[in-house]
Amino acid sequence: MTPPMFERERTDVAEACHMLAQGGLVIGTAGNLSARAGDQGIAITPTGAVLAELAPEDVTVVDLQGQLVAGELEPTSELDLHLGVYRRYEAGAVVHTHAPMATALSCILDELPCIHYQMLLLGGPVPVAPYATFGTQELANGVLDVLEGHSAALMANHGAIAHAPDMAGAIERSLLLEWACTVYWRAAAIGSPKVLDEAQRQAVVAAALERGYGTTRPANRDPEEAG
Ligand SMILES: [Zn+2]
Numbered sequence: 001m002t003p004p005m006f007e008r009e010r011t012d013v014a015e016a017c018h019m020l021a022q023g024g025l026v027i028g029t030a031g032n033l034s035a036r037a038g039d040q041g042i043a044i045t046p047t048g049a050v051l052a053e054l055a056p057e058d059v060t061v062v063d064l065q066g067q068l069v070a071g072e073l074e075p076t077s078e079l080d081l082h083l084g085v086y087r088r089y090e091a092g093a094v095v096h097t098h099a100p101m102a103t104a105l106s107c108i109l110d111e112l113p114c115i116h117y118q119m120l121l122l123g124g125p126v127p128v129a130p131y132a133t134f135g136t137q138e139l140a141n142g143v144l145d146v147l148e149g150h151s152a153a154l155m156a157n158h159g160a161i162a163h164a165p166d167m168a169g170a171i172e173r174s175l176l177l178e179w180a181c182t183v184y185w186r187a188a189a190i191g192s193p194k195v196l197d198e199a200q201r202q203a204v205v206a207a208a209l210e211r212g213y214g215t216t217r218p219a220n221r222d223p224e225e226a227g
Helices: 004-022 079-089 100-106 117-122 137-146 167-190 198-211
Strands: 032-037 041-044 060-062 068-070 093-097 126-129 152-155 159-164
Touching: 004 032, 004 041, 004 060, 004 093, 004 167, 032 079, 032 167, 041 079, 079 093, 079 137, 079 159, 093 167, 100 152, 100 159, 100 167, 117 167, 117 198, 126 137, 137 152, 152 167, 159 167
Parallel strands: 126 152
Antiparallel strands: 032 041, 032 093, 041 060, 060 068, 093 159, 152 159
8 A cells, every 4th residue: 555645746746747748748658757755755657658647546656766665557767867866956856758849949959048037947058968768877867967057958859857846846847948948949930049148147146036036925005115
């Protein structure tokens, strides 16, 4: 029987699969997701499953060495990639997709330039990991190396990966990356996209810290202080 402590992570993984399938970021069995339950285990999608229909009980749980802890199904072939991200970056959740725009650009670019300030949430310019056969340690190593200083990366001729402290964050970053790839694609179709330089990026970081960007706050109703 599954220890109750994994219920939340398995449900998180299943629900995240449904959401990404609905958004067109995962299609059929392509892509894999995982969420960490402290030091106890990692809930991860099984290999060969249709992600749009994944149930929490289909989600496999392994320990940090990849040994089966709970579940009936063999984990994704990219298990080493997921384990590597948890070991090296202390992530809480990892999302790997073959999202169409990210995958298209992964076939062309060596790096997705920082063309919009929201990309700073991904670490600025998004690196592209070298191509290697799916499911290999070589692929995992290449991706882990380019993730240094970034929370998302493209994987050459393959797809995209994002990690965050929790599943909601990893989903948000995956959607943001796909959006940024779409913007770049459209801009590049009609011209040469201008890139935010280091000074412009620093100014965004300073402004975001000062104004608490991305968080809601009560409106100021005092006319004395309005301005
Ligand atoms: Zn893949």
